[in-house]
């Protein structure tokens with residue numbers, strides 16, 4: 001159906017780039033045949049007009065040489081056959097047949113040609129004038145001319161040509177060859193024979209050229225089709241390329257803008273910023289970081305940061321870094337940094353892990369804040385508090401003692417109102433004494449004046465001692481104290497551990513409602529012993545879980561008044577546990593209770 005393809009329809013035909021398969025060859029042959037048949041029908045009118053014209057001329061010329069009825073009969077037959085063939089051509093044009101039914105039209109056409117050739121061939125016998133040589137030559141000339149003309153109109157389909165050519169020339173040729181006695185006619189017969197041979201060869205050549213040119217045309221159409229498909233595909237690809245180019249430039253502009261934003265933020269940041277790779281080597285530091293460390297940009301990369309930590313703090317920082325990264329928590333540490341010129345600065349550094357979607361560690365990002373001034377103020381404040389506490393301690397103790405004696409009835413019974421006031425004064429001085437003692441404890445621990453008297457102790461014994469000390473308080477608050485003592489050897493200062501446990505138990509009792517239970521237990525975890533103090537009290541909000549270990553930090557500011565605390569107990573506990581190389585933390589659910597954990601190094605059995 002190639003020849004019926006619209007060249008602009010890219011989907012209707014395979015391109016030249018793909019050679020046609022067996023089905024393609026068959027389709028191509030069918031198309032060529034359809035074109036050949038179409039040529040037959042389009043050129044037929046010329047042949048038909050020539051046929052009637054030649055028949056008319058023949059009838060006119062032979063009018064006096066042939067019997068009239070024969071001539072008229074023959075001419076009538078020619079006209080009838082020619083008209084029928086005209087009708088067939090008209091039908092073909094109207095039907096505009098597809099290649100599928102082209103065989104039928106080819107057969108119809110050949111049948112028409114056969115009918116015409118029979119009538120023309122008959123002329124060689126019935127119109128052959130026996131007497132006049134001139135008329136005989138004329139008849140041979142007419143028939144030869146008709147056969148020659150058929151080359152132009154019929155050679156596109158060889159069977160059509162042969163069906164016309166052979167019956168038209170054969171009778172007259174035989175007549176000439178078989179004519180006896182007249183060698184001119186015999187010579188004419190041979191001439192006609194050779195002429196027929198030439199005609200046949202010419203028709204074959206023409207047929208081959210027509211077929212080739214049709215095939216070439218088909219290939220051209222295929223080529224044009226492939227080119228147009230290719231052009232369309234290229235245009236489409238170009239358009240897609242232009243669109244992705246546009247998207248890429250927009251994305252790049254956005255990346256550039258965000259990079260610019262990051263640079264200006266990082267450059268102007270009052271806090272030092274750094275980034276490390278998975279091995280802990282610095283890959284980025286901002287200007288502030290370099291200023292704090294006193295290092296040039298290139299010096300700050302790689303292991304430069306390690307050298308900028310004060311030698312006395314280096315081990316502590318590295319230990320904290322390793323502990324926090326192994327535990328998968330944020331690194332947070334206060335330490336001193338030392339510039340190459342020897343200027344020291346206190347900093348607070350925090351860092352968090354950077355992870356890929358797969359969970360693999362990519363590195364860390366962190367900040368370094370200069371807290372030198374804050375530390376100096378805190379130091380002054382601590383010193384002030386410590387001096388004040390020292391100064392207060394002695395008079396307070398004697399006031400507390402004197403008030404206690406008075407309230408105990410040393411000077412006899414007091415009026416009820418006086419007794420009540422005295423009880424309040426005793427309570428408050430009691431709180432003050434505890435506060436002053438705690439402050440001094442914290443201060444002494446921080447300044448390293450208190451050292452832990454470590455020895456081998458049994459965890460179960462420490463727990464029992466602490467529980468015994470708190471039993472009366474628990475009973476008063478109607479709290480059940482449950483302990484599961486488990487024997488395990490720890491390397492610790494027993495007084496300080498009991499102090500820690502009693503503080504945790506006292507808090508647990510204080511913040512639980514009557515009827516609740518407080519549990520104290522231990523668990524061996526390889527190289528360390530884990531202590532747990534679990535209550536069913538009010539719980540601690542998530543944002544306070546860390547801050548309550550700070551000085552004077554309480555979940556509720558009214559806690560000290562209502563519950564009688566100082567806000568220093570957990571600070572002291574953390575100090576004690578840290579000095580033992582352990583860790584203390586809390587987990588809690590609001591309204592359900594809290595569990596305080598701390599670890600101590602275990603002694604190998």
Ligand code: ADP
Nearest residue numbers: 507508511548554555559565566567568569570
């Ligand atoms: P305090 O002397 O005030 O108890 P601590 O340092 O021991 O000081 O505790 C700090 C604060 O932590 C408490 O005031 C309280 O708000 C909170 N807290 C401590 N333990 C518990 C607990 N078991 N349940 C609820 N809150 C607690």
